[in-house]
Amino acid sequence: MQALHAQVEHLRIERELREQAARGAERSAIAAEMHDVLAHRLSLIALHTGVLATRRDTLPAPVVERLTLLRTASTDALTDLRDVLAHHRRAARDRPARSGPARCRGDDRGGTGGRQVIDTAVEGRPEQAPAAHRLAVLRLAQEALTNARKHAPDAPVRVRVDYGPPATLIEVTNPPATGARAVPSGFGLVGLRERVEALGGHLTAGPGGAGARRLAARIPHPVAEQNGPRT
Structure with a gap:
């Protein structure tokens, strides 16, 4: 014991x-x-x-x-x-x-062959959001698509981005696929949550209903950005 x-x-x-x-x-x-x-x-x-x-x-x-x-x-x-x-x-x-042994990477990018079908919808203009928001959207999409490709390589993925204001939103979902593999979770989401929370936002990741996987984040625009045009 x-x-x-x-x-x-x-x-x-x-x-x-x-x-x-x-x-x-x-x-x-x-x-x-x-x-x-x-x-x-x-x-x-x-x-x-x-x-x-x-x-x-x-x-x-x-x-x-x-x-x-x-x-x-x-x-x-x-x-x-x-x-x-x-x-x-x-x-x-x-x-x-x-x-100590703290060297860490997110989910491994290798070993995932095949074709990934992505349905993308973008609302608003990227320049409406601060640069930090646009970089966060890029990182969130990269991580979510990589995880989707590893867990269910044959399942289509839906990516929704809204640059707001009043907030930048991103949601990535993929339904379960036949032959979906159980892949040990890495620490990529830990870093993403750190990034989103540093911007005053909120990140959720996990089951999205009917066996689907979902990653979503909401990052509010700074108050100054909401009250006037960007310069």
């Missing part, structure tokens, strides 16, 4: 470590994605202010001063953003070494 209890405790701790690793990996992915988005926008600011500054002879002195300030602020912000991301990546690399 003591040996059994010790084994159960070991498995519980191992699962917690793997869940922590999955959440950490998703946070690292979010940081890298938002770095790319913000770096692109800051680069545009630096580029256009730099172009305008070349015409300083035809511009009023206060305008030239503000253009210089904008260019300096945007380039400094780019440097700070890279430094933060580099620190985050170093922390992510160091974390598994301190916490």
Whole structure:
């Protein structure tokens, strides 16, 4: 009995470590994605202010001063953003070494041949939603389609996306298929839940009725986005 209890405790701790690793990996992915988005926008600011500054002879002195300030602020912000991301990546690399065997991936992408039929419906325009929402939709669809392909490779999949406002919605369902396989669950959903909840949303995954599998998420738009047009 003591040996059994010790084994159960070991498995519980191992699962917690793997869940922590999955959440950490998703946070690292979010940081890298938002770095790319913000770096692109800051680069545009630096580029256009730099172009305008070349015409300083035809511009009023206060305008030239503000253009210089904008260019300096945007380039400094780019440097700070890279430094933060580099620190985050170093922390992510160091974390598994301190916490034990926490290297973790989502469901394996290999070993799933065949053709996957996907019925897709999209409402609203992607640009209506924040960039973080669009990235979350991509990750949720990837994970749900991968799981559907593994659990029931011959079953059609329905993907519904609504970019709102007032919220970004995504739902992926697939009915049971003949010969559906029982595949051990990975930790991909742990990371996805971390991402959705970080945006103030809610994720559900599991049976959807009549044996179907369902993954759905609702991510509310920021209040500022609901009260006015995006810029």
